[in-house]
Amino acid sequence: MNSMKKMAFAAVAAASLYVPLSQAELKTYEIDPTHTAVAVSWNHFGFSNPMAFIPNATGEVKFDSANPEKSTVNVTLPIGEINTFVPKLTEEFKGAEYFDVAKYPTATFRSTKVTAKGDDKFEIVGDLTLKGITKPVTLEATLNKQGEQPMMKKPAIGFDASGTIKRSDFKIDKYVPNVSDEIKLTITTEAHSK
Numbered sequence: 001m002n003s004m005k006k007m008a009f010a011a012v013a014a015a016s017l018y019v020p021l022s023q024a025e026l027k028t029y030e031i032d033p034t035h036t037a038v039a040v041s042w043n044h045f046g047f048s049n050p051m052a053f054i055p056n057a058t059g060e061v062k063f064d065s066a067n068p069e070k071s072t073v074n075v076t077l078p079i080g081e082i083n084t085f086v087p088k089l090t091e092e093f094k095g096a097e098y099f100d101v102a103k104y105p106t107a108t109f110r111s112t113k114v115t116a117k118g119d120d121k122f123e124i125v126g127d128l129t130l131k132g133i134t135k136p137v138t139l140e141a142t143l144n145k146q147g148e149q150p151m152m153k154k155p156a157i158g159f160d161a162s163g164t165i166k167r168s169d170f171k172i173d174k175y176v177p178n179v180s181d182e183i184k185l186t187i188t189t190e191a192h193s194k
Contacts, residue, residue: 025064025065025066025067025070026062026063026064026067026070026071027062027063027064027155027157027193028060028061028062028193028194029060029061029062029063029155029156029157029191029192029193029194030059030060030191030192030193030194031057031058031059031060031061031075031189031190031191032189032190032191032192033055033056033057033058035158035189035190036057036187036188036189036190037053037055037187037188037189038053038054038055038057038077038185038186038187039051039052039053039054039185039186039187040052040053040054040183040184040185040186041183041184041186042167042179042180042182042183042184043179043180043182044179044180045178045179050084051084052082052083052084052085052090052093053082053083053085054077054078054079054081054082054083055078055081055083056078056081057075057076057077057078057189058075058076059073059074059075059076059109060073060074060191060194061073061157061159061189061191063146063157065146068114068115068116068122069113069114069115069116070114071111071114071122072111072114073109073110073111073114073124073126074108074109074110074111075108075109076106076107076108077106077107077108077109078105078106079099079101079104079105079106079107079130080094080101080105080106082094082099082101097174098172098174099130099131099172100131103131103132104130104131104132107128107129107130108128108129109126109127109128109129109137110126110127110129111124111125111126112125112126112127112136113125113126120142120143120144121140121141121142121143122140122141122142122143123138123139123140123141124138124139124140124141124161125137125138125139126139128165130170130172131170131171131172133169133170133171135165135169135170137163137165138163139161139162139163139185139187140161140162140163141159141160141161142159142160142161143157143158143159144158144159144160145157145158146158149190149192152192154192154193155192155193156190156191156192156193157190157191158188158189158190158191159187159188159189160186160187160188161185161186161187161188161189162184162185162186162187163184163185164182164183164184164185165182165183165185166181166182166183167181167182167183168181
């Protein structure tokens with residue numbers, strides 16, 4: 001009977017240890033706007049590929065290195081802060097014919113599926129909501145690093161990602177096709193544990 005009690009106690013102790021360990025695998029990180037950059041680029045009449053930047057992205061990344069399919073990404077982009085570094089063009093982009101930031105000041109991306117592709121590469125499928133329109137978008141992401149951030153002394157994670165959207169899907173189709181419908185997204189982000 002004594003040995004049965006010891007076995008039962010050991011089983012309960014093992015179970016109590018297992019639950020926290022399994023829960024600890026999914027870690028939550030808060031996106032650092034100061035170390036996150038979102039760039040959009042397009043083709044201009046075949047001559048050049050200008051870029052604009054959307055600063056101050058916020059959101060969170062939940063990442064499970066052992067089970068990447070459990071990971072999620074939720075991001076909010078302040079479209080009202082878009083900057084082309086050409087004042088007249090920036091103002092035009094903020095207007096009703098483009099992003100209409102007075103009515104739609106932010107865009108959001110919410111992942112719906114994360115798939116590991118090997119070598120720290122992942123496919124992130126999610127819903128992009130822009131100008132009140134939601135469309136599926138696929139991002140190809142690379143895990144740059146996961147570990148302690150040496151200055152902050154806390155867990156951190158960093159990714160690069162890229163993808164392509166059609167601006168006409170979001171009713172931002174002025175000058176298509178002379179100015180490309182396809183917009184390239186290039187993202188780099190660092191996120192820290194909460």
